[in-house]
Amino acid sequence: MTTAGDIMHRGAQWIPAHETLERAAQLMRELNVGALPISDENERLCGILTDRDIVVGCVAVGRDPAQVTAGDMAHGTPRWIDARADVGEVLQEMKDHQIRRLPVIENKRLVGMISEADLARHLTDDQIAAWAESVYARSGPTPA
Secondary structure, three states: OHHHHHHOEEEOOOEEOOOEEHHHHHHHHHOOEEEEEEEOOOOOOOEEEEEHHHHHHHHHHHHOOOOOEHHHHHOOOOOOOOOEEEEEHHHHHHHOOOEEEEOOOOOOOOEEEHHHHHHHHOOHHHHHHHHHHHHOOOOOOOOO
16 A cells, blocks of 8 residues: 555655745745645644745735745645555545645654655556546636
């Protein structure tokens, strides 16, 4: 059985909720990633921050990334998966919530992230095609 721990990218790092988006962008550059899990003061997942969140939710609306915190951008219920979960559960979680990145937790601690690239490296073409169709499916009629 292939598990989330088998396909995840190890070495994922938190961005504490009190850190600025400026620091988050620097960390993304250093780690060469497009998303960071956001942690509360107890190192528990409270959100996920993407490079797009920084641009669209902060910069594009005229806010200063040196003044806005990662916690300010944390909205909704964060999704995650246990490291022992079967890859089928990973795909279902990502499909059900139409997400492209999934933090992996073990013993209540962040141990990795699963991204589209990780799926592409570890899944069959059929699994990837089915997952992509479900995650990127449009709701409603396609515009002409």
